[in-house]
Amino acid sequence: MLPKNNNKIEKQLRKKAGEKVYARGVGYFNNKKIFNLTVEKFEDQNNYLSISGEVYGDDIYVGNFIFDLKKNIILDNCCDCPYVGFCKHTVALALEFNDRILNK
Numbered sequence: 001m002l003p004k005n006n007n008k009i010e011k012q013l014r015k016k017a018g019e020k021v022y023a024r025g026v027g028y029f030n031n032k033k034i035f036n037l038t039v040e041k042f043e044d045q046n047n048y049l050s051i052s053g054e055v056y057g058d059d060i061y062v063g064n065f066i067f068d069l070k071k072n073i074i075l076d077n078c079c080d081c082p083y084v085g086f087c088k089h090t091v092a093l094a095l096e097f098n099d100r101i102l103n104k
């Protein structure tokens with residue numbers, strides 16, 4: 001099942017990660033594999049947020065991305081897993097952020 005709020009973030013994630021990786025991230029999200037979600041503001045950039053969290057897959061990985069609140073876009077991302085590119089952990093993290101913070 002996909003997250004119910006079909007919005008701009010989902011489209012971005014699909015595009016950034018590709019359908020296959022996106023689907024795996026959705027799996028993590030649906031199975032509630034994201035822990036310690038933290039959202040931090042930048043002191044000098046009010047409209048930017050830094051989002052981090054742990055994703056429990058085969059291993060525990062810490063993902064992070066920067067979100068532009070004004071434009072509703074994901075600007076930058078990183079994760080400590082070996083995958084090169086936009087990984088399933090960051091997809092899961094972004095879906096969790098979307099669900100818990102943005103869609104409140």
Ligand SMILES: [Zn+2]
Nearest residue numbers: 079081087089
């Ligand atoms: Zn990752």
